[in-house]
Amino acid sequence: MTKSKKKMFDFEAGEILLIAKPIGWTSFDVVNKLKKALKIKKVGHTGTLDPFAAGLLIVLTGRKTKESAAFQQLPxxxxxxxxxxxxxxxxxxxxxxxxxxxxxxxxxxxxxxxxxxxxxxxxxxxxxxxxxxxxxxxxxxxxxxxxxxxxxxxxxxxxxxxxxxxxxxxxxxxxxxxxxxxxxxxxxxxxxxxxxxxxxxxxxxxxxGQYSLDDAVDVNEFIDSVGQKDH
Missing domain, CATH: 3.30.2350.10 (Pseudouridine synthase)
Known part of the structure; x- marks a missing residue:
């Protein structure tokens, strides 16, 4: 049996998600989409991107949301x-x-x-x-x-x-x-x-900070990948 290479997530314990926000979405659109899809209460981003802008949005889940202030301080x-x-x-x-x-x-x-x-x-x-x-x-x-x-x-x-x-x-x-x-x-x-x-x-x-857009994923692709993992 081949070992799966997909990452196992524990969203309640806390995860750092690197999301590529598309143009036209608010930062809260991304958070709300993830909150609904992952079925957890604690989800938050660490720095707003205007709707007209695209790029890296760091989203924290579960207990990781307590570290939001530290992420907000990053250049x-x-x-x-x-x-x-x-x-x-x-x-x-x-x-x-x-x-x-x-x-x-x-x-x-x-x-x-x-x-x-x-x-x-x-x-x-x-x-x-x-x-x-x-x-x-x-x-x-x-x-x-x-x-x-x-x-x-x-x-x-x-x-x-x-x-x-x-x-x-x-x-x-x-x-x-x-x-x-x-x-x-x-x-x-x-x-x-x-x-x-x-x-x-x-x-x-x-x-x-040290987190790059090159490592980010589209929010819908991320949700799909998590859904596939659960099947």
Missing amino acids: KTYRGILELGKTTDTLDIEGKTTETKPVPDLTKEHVEKVLKSFMGESLQVPPVYSALKIRGERAYKLARRNKPVHLEPRKIEIYAIQLLDFLGDKIYFQVNCSKGTYIRSLGRDIAERLETVGYIKALVRTQI
């Missing part, structure tokens, strides 16, 4: 596309255009220099469309009702940032950053230093 790596010349209310591709502005005649060297200027610690103003709470209510809910949203700058740190390519009005970049860094805000601030406006057109989270 994160993203690859993104910043489009210059217009911006949106959400600072990403899903929002409504709120401003357009000419893009200066930029060189790749200048763009690279501006990106490098964000290295280290700084204060960053989060997007108004964020899950941060103001007087007990999520900022994005206030923004949707056209209520004034004032968010205080928060300390973040950029450990590394790299220009991957610069084509016309699009900046392709990779960034490794601390917990609490909003890439949408980073895109806004990069565009401002380039004397224009911008929004994040695409975003993928490729790494959280």
Whole structure:
């Protein structure tokens, strides 16, 4: 009899699941799908990915959920596309255009220099469309009702940032950053230093600490594999 190579999971005792979140799903969509499929109460992710973004989502189950805070502290790596010349209310591709502005005649060297200027610690103003709470209510809910949203700058740190390519009005970049860094805000601030406006057109989270997107699985494929194991 051939020994099965499939991993045996103990979801109640606790597992670390590396899930590749698809575009269009919220992080809670992934959690709820897993919770229902695995039939356990304790399932949680360790750091939100916006619906427009794809990439690595770490999901903890069972007693492992108690370690969530430690996972949230891990540095994160993203690859993104910043489009210059217009911006949106959400600072990403899903929002409504709120401003357009000419893009200066930029060189790749200048763009690279501006990106490098964000290295280290700084204060960053989060997007108004964020899950941060103001007087007990999520900022994005206030923004949707056209209520004034004032968010205080928060300390973040950029450990590394790299220009991957610069084509016309699009900046392709990779960034490794601390917990609490909003890439949408980073895109806004990069565009401002380039004397224009911008929004994040695409975003993928490729790494959280030592955990890589290369080792992640699609949520539906994972559920199917667990189901096959039980038959």
